[in-house]
Amino acid sequence: MNERDAFPALRAYWHPVARSADLQDKPVAVSLLNERLALFRLPGGVTCLQDLCIHRGTPLSLGWMEGDRIVCAYHGWNYNSGGVCTRIPAISPDRPIPDKARVPAYQCEERYGLIWVCLDQPHAPIPECPEFDDPNYSRYLVGPVTWDCGAARSIENFVDQAHFPWVHEGILGDRANPETIPVKVQRCPEELRYSFVDRPNPMHPIPHRRVYRIYRPFAIHQRKERENGEVEASFFVVTPHSSKRSTNYLYVLRNFALSECELRERYELDMKIMLQDKIIVENQRPEELPLDLSDELHIKGPDAVAVEYRRMLAELGVV
Ligand code: FES
Numbered sequence: 001m002n003e004r005d006a007f008p009a010l011r012a013y014w015h016p017v018a019r020s021a022d023l024q025d026k027p028v029a030v031s032l033l034n035e036r037l038a039l040f041r042l043p044g045g046v047t048c049l050q051d052l053c054i055h056r057g058t059p060l061s062l063g064w065m066e067g068d069r070i071v072c073a074y075h076g077w078n079y080n081s082g083g084v085c086t087r088i089p090a091i092s093p094d095r096p097i098p099d100k101a102r103v104p105a106y107q108c109e110e111r112y113g114l115i116w117v118c119l120d121q122p123h124a125p126i127p128e129c130p131e132f133d134d135p136n137y138s139r140y141l142v143g144p145v146t147w148d149c150g151a152a153r154s155i156e157n158f159v160d161q162a163h164f165p166w167v168h169e170g171i172l173g174d175r176a177n178p179e180t181i182p183v184k185v186q187r188c189p190e191e192l193r194y195s196f197v198d199r200p201n202p203m204h205p206i207p208h209r210r211v212y213r214i215y216r217p218f219a220i221h222q223r224k225e226r227e228n229g230e231v232e233a234s235f236f237v238v239t240p241h242s243s244k245r246s247t248n249y250l251y252v253l254r255n256f257a258l259s260e261c262e263l264r265e266r267y268e269l270d271m272k273i274m275l276q277d278k279i280i281v282e283n284q285r286p287e288e289l290p291l292d293l294s295d296e297l298h299i300k301g302p303d304a305v306a307v308e309y310r311r312m313l314a315e316l317g318v319v
């Protein structure tokens, strides 16, 4: 069983597909779970339709918005936000529009500066990042960065402590001190939770406790809590375009100030870490995460989080 076997079930989860800021007066084409989708910003809000005009298979994302309607670029058919065709310019307005003249419309929400889509009845809410709306926190976004790997490989890498000294030596880890800190993973219906007191590392030299929530399927909320109340939070969410292609969005949020210069340095380090990870993760095979625990070799202790994560995803592949 692989990541793609969970795709039918993943249609019932919310996935980020674009930045809100990137959807303005032009349609945006995105792919999610092997579906081609078109996003539109209409007066009533953001709309997501299958990116395929029912008439002749033209992508609706080649069209445009006119008032509260979407216009197909090929023969000008109009669609409303529910995907129902409301006008066929080539026929007289007296003639009825066929009932079949419609395209699937999907649920769509804007949250955390991102557009989220769910292709089915949502089985779980959009993952939580409470710091996002807290005025005490400032933030920046690292990404979007698209990788040639499944989304689950990317999530698993983000929480994999054992690679820090090897891939991010001198930033997040130290090869002279490569042992991981044991964690006890708590399974909740839709998430994994754990925390541990981290060893200070070059990027985070102040002692802190790391508190993790891994949301099924592809979101991580992490807080680095210092004793003095300062917190740096990360919210990492990944779009599964296909089982071999995904896009990462990483928000970093802080309730304490950094100078302009420190902020720039930190942002550049975050980008550097992503690039270091990309080289590894894009070259892992298979590109998508194997969900059978007998595939690949797990080490008790360091791989505890990965094992629980694979279990949680594998449940979705059980038909
Ligand atoms: Fe869209 Fe003809 S293909 S209107």
Ligand code: CO
Pocket (backbone or CB within 6 Å): 157, 158, 163, 167, 168, 273, 277
């Ligand atoms: Co890494």
